Amino acid sequence: MLAVAEINYIRHEANRKDCSYAYIARRIGRDPRTVKKYAEKEDFNPEIKPKQNRPSPVMDPVKHIVDEWLLEDFKKKKKFRRTAKRIWEQLKEKFNFTGSDRTVRNYVANRKIELLDEASQAALPLDNKPGAAQVDFGEAPFQYQGEEIVLPYLVLSYPYSNAFYFQVFPSQNKECFLEGLKRIFHYTGSVPRTIRFDNLSPAVKKILPNGERQLTEDFQNFVLHYGFDYEFCNPNSGNEKGHVEAMVKYVRNNFLLPSLHVMDLDELNKGLWEKSENDRERKHYEKETLISQLFEEDQKASLILPSKEYRCVRYETLKADKYGYIRIEKNSYSTSPRFALNKVVVRISYNKIDILTDEHQLVVSHSRLYGQYRKSMKWQPYLNLMAKRPLALKYTSFYDQLPSEWQTYLDACTVSEKQEALKFLSSVLKNHQFEKVTESLIIASEYGHPSIESIKQVFYQLINGRGIREEVQFKKALPSMPEISRGLAHYDQLMEGAGIN
Known part of the structure; x- marks a missing residue:
């Protein structure tokens, strides 16, 4: 194509001055047919050349394999991905590939750009593509020690498959928020590629004027560790994460009402994994496919877990x-x-x-x-100090918390014995619970008020697995001994045996 200046000259000389095409061609050193083409051209819209898909008999049979490898590697950190050279070597080893290193390098370089573009489009949560998730808290009533309390629960939902997971926590603070996400990641063995959040205070420190967010330091480190992309709803626009809001209601109505009895949250949460998974054995409300099958696609599109678990502290x-x-x-x-x-x-x-x-x-x-x-x-760190003031023991809450056996024992102790007892408890309660210590006291007290040394001996026998030595029992009775009798009759028998009268 000619330069713009040449085209303008041709059109000016031919159309404005009525010069011949041959004359103009001699002046600019071009072919008269080229001059005629640009002088008479009516359409200067840019031409879009269709992409030429030339056949590649060497690469075509393995292109789909390389694509799978590249998509698999995109889920990993860059340092763990295969290089083009390694892909070429694997193709030779596994598929007898005969193409050159350069052929594979060119294909990988171009295909990575295309796949990355597709992956970025697939991560838009509002499009309900596999691998995207939404997160929010809900609240539900629970029965705890005879009283009704309200506890929050964290829900992570997958809009594409309509699957979800949830965990109950004592608070909506930063530590519970990150702990809930981490648990779900590690239970599923994967990390959603993109997660949409409301402007939760554990994640967002400040909403900036241009729509960006200033993240909390803990959340930012959590994101860097697990590698997912995050998106936040606009302020007062909870409808932008409508799927998880619907799931918050669904979870409460189907799993948490009427109020559950709870004694230990960790034990309660262990059973919630199964409830979430059993709910998937039904068809999606639109796609007429089992949610469990659609969730497999969510899993395939998700990221791989990092090698180390994040410590939510x-x-x-x-x-x-x-x-x-x-x-x-x-x-x-x-x-x-x-x-x-x-x-x-x-x-x-x-x-x-x-x-x-x-x-x-x-x-x-x-x-x-x-x-x-x-x-x-x-109290354990305070017991050595208390041993210096044993008379104050009875006026502390530690005394009230003691098992009754220890209260009775300490009441019967002298001042010096109380000091030794408190030092002993300070030592053993660092690594052991009161149950073993109390059991030791009960055993040592079978024969009366024991010394601290006796309690120590029994305690260490118990924790070392030797138990208490039982009283020795003889299998056979000892032989009976003749009765002892006094007098000179024994000497008479001796003399008679010797023949002396």
Whole structure:
């Protein structure tokens, strides 16, 4: 094609000055037929050349195999994907491929661009494509210790297949939110390619004017770890994740009403996996295909799990009060007397509060409290201090928490025995529960008030699996001995035997 300047010159000389095509051709050094073509041309719309699909007898038989490998690798981190050279080597090893390294490289380079474009389109949640998911919290009533309480549950739904999973938690905080997502990822063995969220505070720190989101640091790290794409609804536009909102209602109406009795959330949640999966043995409301079969397509389109599990915890440095308590969300947790009025490192998860040293060694672990103005006291770190003031024992909540056997024993102890008993409990309660310690006390008390050494001996026999030695029983009775009689008759028998009269 001629340059724009040449075409303008030709059209100007021919159409405005009426010069001959031969004259113009001599002036610009072109063929007269070329001059005639551009002088008379009516349509200058850009021409779209159709893509030429030239036959490739070498690559055509293995193209579908390479495509499968590339799609499989897209689910992995880049460092774990096959190179074009490795694909070429595998084709030679497995399929007797005779083409060159360069042929495979060219095909892989071009095909990656096409497949990546297709994959990005397939990840739009609103199109209900495989591998996309939506997330939201719901609430339902539960019966706990005779009272009705309301607990949140996290739902992750797959709009393409209409499948879902859900887990119940004590709160909608950041740790519960991330723990719920992680559980579902690891239970299914895959990660949705794209997940749509409402503007949940555990994920979104701030909505920016241009529609972008400032993410919380924990959520950002979670996203980087699992590699999924995230999307957020516009403010006050919950309908943009209408599928999961419908599933929140469906889960509550079909699985959580009337209110369930709950004693242990972990045990409850174990049974919810099966409920979610059994619900898939029905046809999709539009596609007339089993949800379980459609969910397989969701799984195939999802990402592969990373090799390591994300730890849904956060660390804070907090200052303890003069009694060694720290406060988290209006609830108090004991540390140790040595941390009174000092800072400690705290590891916070959805169900545990761990007090750590500066070297991240565990000092004491608490179950996380939910609600307001509650206190968790772990006495073990305080027992050595209490051993120095044994008379104060009876005025502490630790005494009230003791099994009745230990209360009775300590009441009968002298001051020095109480000191030794408290030191013993401080040592063993680091790694053992009260059950074994109490069992040791009961056994050692069979013959009266035992010493601490006796309790220790029984305790270590129990935990080492040797049990208590039973009283020795003889299989056969001892032979009977002759009765002893006094007098000189024995000497008379001796003299008679010797022949002496």
